[in-house]
Amino acid sequence: MSERSSKIPLLEVRGLKQYFEIDRTHTVKAVDDVSFTVEKGTTFGLVGESGSGKSTIGRSVIRLYNPTAGEIYLGGREISGKLTAEKKHYLTTKMQMIFQDPMASLNPRKKVIDIVAEGLDANHLYKDKKEREEKVYAILERVGLNHEQANRYPHMFSGGQRQRIGIARAMIMEPEIIIADECISALDVSIQAQVVNIMKELQEERGLTYVFIAHDLAMVKYISDYIGVIHLGHFVEMGRKEEIFDHPVHPYTKSLLSAIPEPNPLTEPGRKSVTYDKNAEGVDYTKGKKNYLTETHMVLATEEELAQWNA
Amino acid sequence: MEGLKEKEVVLDVKDVSVSFKTNVGTLNAIRGVNFTLHRGETVAIVGESGSGKSVTVKAVMGIKSANEKINTGEILYTYEENGEKRTVDLLKFSRKEMVEKYNGKHIAMVFQDPMTALNPLLTIGYQLTEGMMKHLHLEKKEAWARGEELLAEVGIPNPKLTMKNYPHQLSGGMRQRVVIAIAISCDPDVLICDEPTTALDVTIQAKILELIQDMQKKRNISVIYITHDLGVVAKVADYVAVMYAGKIVERGTAYELYFQPRHPYTWGLLLAMPDLNTTEDRLYAIPGTPPNLLKKIIGDAFAPRNAFALNIDFEEEPPVYKLSETHEVSSWLEHPDAPKVEMPEALVRRIARMTGTAKQKGGLANE
Ligand SMILES: Nc1ncnc2c1ncn2[C@@H]1O[C@H](COP(=O)(O)OP(=O)(O)OP(=O)(O)O)[C@@H](O)[C@H]1O
Numbered sequence A: 001m002s003e004r005s006s007k008i009p010l011l012e013v014r015g016l017k018q019y020f021e022i023d024r025t026h027t028v029k030a031v032d033d034v035s036f037t038v039e040k041g042t043t044f045g046l047v048g049e050s051g052s053g054k055s056t057i058g059r060s061v062i063r064l065y066n067p068t069a070g071e072i073y074l075g076g077r078e079i080s081g082k083l084t085a086e087k088k089h090y091l092t093t094k095m096q097m098i099f100q101d102p103m104a105s106l107n108p109r110k111k112v113i114d115i116v117a118e119g120l121d122a123n124h125l126y127k128d129k130k131e132r133e134e135k136v137y138a139i140l141e142r143v144g145l146n147h148e149q150a151n152r153y154p155h156m157f158s159g160g161q162r163q164r165i166g167i168a169r170a171m172i173m174e175p176e177i178i179i180a181d182e183c184i185s186a187l188d189v190s191i192q193a194q195v196v197n198i199m200k201e202l203q204e205e206r207g208l209t210y211v212f213i214a215h216d217l218a219m220v221k222y223i224s225d226y227i228g229v230i231h232l233g234h235f236v237e238m239g240r241k242e243e244i245f246d247h248p249v250h251p252y253t254k255s256l257l258s259a260i261p262e263p264n265p266l267t268e269p270g271r272k273s274v275t276y277d278k279n280a281e282g283v284d285y286t287k288g289k290k291n292y293l294t295e296t297h298m299v300l301a302t303e304e305e306l307a308q309w310n311a
Numbered sequence B: 001m002e003g004l005k006e007k008e009v010v011l012d013v014k015d016v017s018v019s020f021k022t023n024v025g026t027l028n029a030i031r032g033v034n035f036t037l038h039r040g041e042t043v044a045i046v047g048e049s050g051s052g053k054s055v056t057v058k059a060v061m062g063i064k065s066a067n068e069k070i071n072t073g074e075i076l077y078t079y080e081e082n083g084e085k086r087t088v089d090l091l092k093f094s095r096k097e098m099v100e101k102y103n104g105k106h107i108a109m110v111f112q113d114p115m116t117a118l119n120p121l122l123t124i125g126y127q128l129t130e131g132m133m134k135h136l137h138l139e140k141k142e143a144w145a146r147g148e149e150l151l152a153e154v155g156i157p158n159p160k161l162t163m164k165n166y167p168h169q170l171s172g173g174m175r176q177r178v179v180i181a182i183a184i185s186c187d188p189d190v191l192i193c194d195e196p197t198t199a200l201d202v203t204i205q206a207k208i209l210e211l212i213q214d215m216q217k218k219r220n221i222s223v224i225y226i227t228h229d230l231g232v233v234a235k236v237a238d239y240v241a242v243m244y245a246g247k248i249v250e251r252g253t254a255y256e257l258y259f260q261p262r263h264p265y266t267w268g269l270l271l272a273m274p275d276l277n278t279t280e281d282r283l284y285a286i287p288g289t290p291p292n293l294l295k296k297i298i299g300d301a302f303a304p305r306n307a308f309a310l311n312i313d314f315e316e317e318p319p320v321y322k323l324s325e326t327h328e329v330s331s332w333l334e335h336p337d338a339p340k341v342e343m344p345e346a347l348v349r350r351i352a353r354m355t356g357t358a359k360q361k362g363g364l365a366n367e
């Protein structure tokens, strides 16, 4: 994922900007000049403050939004720009997204079997009804749901079950890359483990690539190879997971790591985390530049800031 | 723990069972749930996805789906009105009575799926001030000002703008915080939080948890907290209830649940949780799948997935064994004639590590 890598990355995002106009006087710069690359067969963890632009990056990359600026390449082919029918087909067969808000992304009037088969239907990916059904049942089973549940409607499911419907819908397409937006947060820890194990299996079997967006840093650390820390639409730090967890430099990364709640009722009650206030510390993200501490470890900072944080 | 002080029961959930009619049969979602909530305390409900946590707390709020039936039980709520103590069974009220009298003002809830709790067609400001005008009788302007304050309290960076936004214009975590702001806006007695911080980053999560704990100290409110994050449970919970397939299989203080767990399902949960040191190639997941609630469950629902199951586990439902004043478990392993079973080695090591870190960090906060 380093910008100097010589291999062609599976996903490359260059200078992505996504602005939203709220009204004539307000524009939200949800994503502001973001670049990153993801190598085939690896997992890129995206962590950061709520509202910092993680979901928007995912939605722009998969072209649910029309990016304000920037270029996006998938397998060396440009997928930004005008969305032709051919590009669209290429996109949906190669890339899938698991959405953060399960209920909002599932059609309430459709049965689960039809929701999960949506992508198969749209791209004619089966011979007959039987094969369609078999494919759906197989994937449901893999995510821990049973056949009987295939004929129910989304509102009849618990939060975690709905989340798994979303996972099944993405995985059934056998894409090359999945953008998983908070895809395990509503699951109990055992099913989380099960889903993460499936994700790893598929990665080993088929070289699947993930962009894994999550707030659970223990899980992000476990599953990711590289991690990007995003704050207010900017990557403030990026690197191999060891670099981020063992040698964090940016104060936002540090505050994030200090706030992870430990599953220990002896030490956790009353423990306070390190707070970080960008304005109080006078940090201006538009002034900082990308500093590479190693081939892979990037920190956004001015020279003075970097000296101060490293001290 | 204080121990001696007489504790005041705010909510007493007794033998509640709930089923749903579906096109494939009757689904028994809750099969006899019991727990109590004391004034000023926090009970966390953890457990399997689909085990009935949300259905249980929605019953407390008087929220029922069209195909839902409450078969047995009562939910006794004790509160003060005009200086007098009253106890009522919430299950006796209609939805309308609940909305008019209890929801929001007495008992408020933060819903798991914020998008379903918010009306997509109304601004955040409208939805946030509605309850305050109705229950607290605030003027529109006052309510609006208070709304902005609340948004700031839950860490929304630009409250003035957010008040004018529609739900789809906010990020997942911002929506979740709006729902939290709405829930606390009318000063409830009982606050139910169903996965309130899953969409939040850990720094904001910490802030929200501290906010709830502050409110709790100041106003002595009681909190029911549903979460899958055992780190969060460790931070906030006085008591923990573990649910599996529509029943509470174990409950106790946070200390008892983390350090002296007895039900094999609780063992599985604790083992499945990764921490920052986890590097194994595969995470531990409890083998098998949860039972089909459309079928009648015979014996202990966890038996087919339980490596320690006894013959009787497949025949008869285990009774509740009381291990301490606060610790209860429903498992045949507690029967005097049951073979002695030790918790898994990996869990013993994990617990030793936890007590070890606690000692290093200068002592036990909570014993
Ligand atoms: N359709 C939209 N219209 C207007 N503003 C939007 C829209 N979608 C997102 N935003 C704004 O863009 C910013 C980034 O939102 P995004 O959903 O990407 O955050 P996130 O990092 O995924 O946060 P979370 O962790 O809370 O899910 C937020 O300020 C949000 O209000």
Ligand SMILES: Nc1ncnc2c1ncn2[C@@H]1O[C@H](COP(=O)(O)OP(=O)(O)OP(=O)(O)O)[C@@H](O)[C@H]1O
Binding pocket: A155, A156, A157, A158, A159, A160, A161, A186, A187, A188, B020, B021, B022, B027, B029, B047, B048, B049, B050, B051, B052, B053, B054, B055, B056, B065, B067, B112, B293
């Ligand atoms: N309206 C409904 N019709 C049919 N079944 C339902 C309905 N609502 C819930 N259920 C079922 O009831 C069971 C309990 O659901 P509930 O939402 O309480 O689970 P939960 O413990 O909150 O799970 P999660 O952690 O995934 O949110 C689930 O098996 C679910 O499928």
Ligand SMILES: [Mg+2]
Binding pocket: A054, A055, A056, A100, A181, B171, B172, B173
């Ligand atoms: Mg998001």
Ligand SMILES: [Mg+2]
Binding pocket: A158, A159, A160, B053, B054, B055, B112, B194
């Ligand atoms: Mg739930």
